[in-house]
Amino acid sequence: MNATLPTIKLLETPTAPAWLEQALGNLNTILLDHSHCERKAAGVALNLMFRYPSSEKLVRTLTGIAQEELTHFEQVNQWLERRGIALRALAPSPYGAGLKAQIRRHEPERMLDGLLVSALIEARSHERLGLLAQHCPEPELARFYRGLMASEARHYGAYWVLATHYFERSEVESRLTALAVVESELLSTLHPEPRIHS
Numbered sequence: 001m002n003a004t005l006p007t008i009k010l011l012e013t014p015t016a017p018a019w020l021e022q023a024l025g026n027l028n029t030i031l032l033d034h035s036h037c038e039r040k041a042a043g044v045a046l047n048l049m050f051r052y053p054s055s056e057k058l059v060r061t062l063t064g065i066a067q068e069e070l071t072h073f074e075q076v077n078q079w080l081e082r083r084g085i086a087l088r089a090l091a092p093s094p095y096g097a098g099l100k101a102q103i104r105r106h107e108p109e110r111m112l113d114g115l116l117v118s119a120l121i122e123a124r125s126h127e128r129l130g131l132l133a134q135h136c137p138e139p140e141l142a143r144f145y146r147g148l149m150a151s152e153a154r155h156y157g158a159y160w161v162l163a164t165h166y167f168e169r170s171e172v173e174s175r176l177t178a179l180a181v182v183e184s185e186l187l188s189t190l191h192p193e194p195r196i197h198s
Helices: 017-024 027-051 056-082 095-100 109-135 139-166 169-186
Strands: none
Touching: 017 027, 017 109, 027 056, 027 109, 056 139, 095 109, 095 169, 109 139, 109 169, 139 169
């Protein structure tokens, strides 16, 4: 099985084939985790809007992203209902907390890091939903994932554009390089529980 797609912009390394094998063997859990991911992504966009209410371009951009993430949240939940999977909490992988720990505490660095961490997460989501779209043995579910890929690409692009709007491009690129290395390291060992980001 060819479990890789062309390298996604922003990401240091592509997803390992072991993740895809794990995900395809646990599609119900992946769908449940995907629901949590969409909800969290909407929350991240809203939190940034609340933190930087006078940043007009950020607020406008993230309003659209938050709305779209909530639409995806509802769509994934419809899949869960069709499959008889109840909404429930899942223990997260170390991925999200590991990236959040990289966000510096003081402004304006905090804003830059928040935007870039969000861009990296969305880029990884785009890559992994693409892998599911390409390899999922259930055609209808594969089509669903394929339909989400474009949105994830727009989202990571939007966070990147916001970062370059508020900060010098050289600073953005330097910080992104450092964060992308951490992001890759967090995924270098496959988490024992199947997750979108594991």
